[in-house]
Amino acid sequence: MMSHTAYMIASYAVAALTVAGLVLWIIGDGRARQRELKTLEAAGIRRRSAEVSSGEGK
Structure with a gap:
């Protein structure tokens, strides 16, 4: 049987x-979006x- 500590x-x-997996996923996805951009x-x-501003008012 497992002890409380284990x-x-x-x-x-x-x-x-x-948490580490989520961080790696976010970093990888961010890099993919940067490549896509x-x-x-x-x-x-x-x-x-x-x-670029064309000088015309909107």
């Missing part, structure tokens, strides 16, 4: 692995936030 260590280990910008597609 249960606590296992619980913290599972939680730490879950670079590909779109290289194709001439620009973001609205990067529009």
